[in-house]
Amino acid sequence: MSNLDDLYREIILDHYRSPRNRGQLATPPAHRVEGFNPLCGDEITIDLLVDDGVLVDLKLSGQGCSISQASSSLMSVAVKGKSRDDVRHAIASFKEMMLRHESALSDDESKNQVARLRELGEIAALQGVVKFPVRIKCATLAWNTLAQGLDELAL
């Protein structure tokens, strides 16, 4: 079951069973953004409360598989209270982690990736998803939806 263990790390199962930052915020002042995965029916709603360029609070609702739920929960913990630049940086790092590399990485690229994974902290538990190409879209749904919300807020 080694493949499955890579995918379903304990921390992912924990966030799936006990998702963080679930719920809704009053809109306004919060901004609501919705994301869909039309292939599998996963849905996510994110309420974003931004003040002076800082993501003061966010709440998540919707439904989906363990990977999409754990990814959104881990994301919410990572970006809550962060500045616009930090949130954008986290999104970029996560999406980089979800890229499939056609060939082996060079040493520098590998070191770079390891450094970025350390930066991501717990979220790095999701790196096993890359081995399961059809699940990548599950993991990235929340992050793409968050990016869309920032775009809508012109952040």
Next chain:
Amino acid sequence: MSNFSAQRVRAETPEFLRVINDHPLTYLDSAASSLPPRAVIEAMSRYYELRHANVHRGVYQTANEATDAYEGARATIARFINAPGGADEIVFTKNATESFNLLAKSWGLANLGRGDVVLISEMEHHANIVPWFQLREVTGVEVRFLKVTDDYRLDLSTLDEDLAGVKLLSITGMSNVLGTINPVRELADAAHRHGALVAMDAAQSVAHAGLDVTALDVDFAAFSGHKMLGPTGIGVFWTRQEILAAMPPFLGGGGMIADVRTDGYRPATGPSKFEAGTPPIAEAVGLGTAARYLESLGLDHVVAHETALTADALTRLAHHFAGRVHVIGPATTQARGGVISLDVEGVHAHDVAQVLDEFGVCVRPGHHCAKPLMRRFGLAATARASFGPYSLTADTDVLIEALEHAVKLFG
């Protein structure tokens, strides 16, 4: 005495030689696409190796052979579904979806306007929903839905009212999510009493419940090759000759014309009118071979075999996972085929399918292109296992073992 043997069908189906994650292939996704036997693959190879040429054109020997092979497949399909008017009623399309688009955009556009009603049901595949919504945008035809009951059957309690004003009843023979087999003959009789025509989505039923368009007394039928042990890329549209003759052409181009001049064109007659461009010749050959293969197995035996597998699986699933795994479909094999949609409490269908893949078990997670039905039952996705003539009770053993693992993993 039946000499049907699922073991032999499996031995004749090459993909079962695959090993997935150190497990033999447990293929339980025949409702999405069935695995072709070697005979089908070899017939297509032989066609390409020995007699490939374009059809209906050349005068040379291989062109004649290609035409004979293509038209021979048409005759085989006509026999297979008992088309009253024979091969002249069989139009080859890309798949059942294209067949429904042909029906809606040719016959529908000419016959269904504002004030008319097309009656479908909540258990239809998107292929028998979206073309009607598209037609509604153009002509204003009303699209009405028959409801599905809590025990996963069509609600026929108000059928006479539902049929009021209906010009076309378009209904599936067998739900690709629930496994429910609909009383098509009874529905056709009722629709005809109201002056409506009847279209049947036979994509699921053709190889798992059989299709006899004469006995069912329907007016149109649509199905796909790859769900009946044939290749992808070919489907069938059937209607009675007099209706086909009155239908305006659909796609335009070569092959579908009688004459073209600088001031216009005259369409061909018969199925050719709806087969613009070079058709899928090798696929037609493969489909004809698949139909003959199913005939050689005896479709009654196939249906009986799959019904026995379904009864066994329903009993064992209920026994092993009482209250934890819900079957979204009829609980018995009464008017039911071998499609078993599962809702595992606390485990998303994608996660179920992912764990099952680790055991070499192929099931389909998702909405199965039937979102209105999923909404009806408040579900986003199910994990669907489905049987074919090569399925064995051993497949159910592995399915249950893998499901146990999934339930344990997610607690």
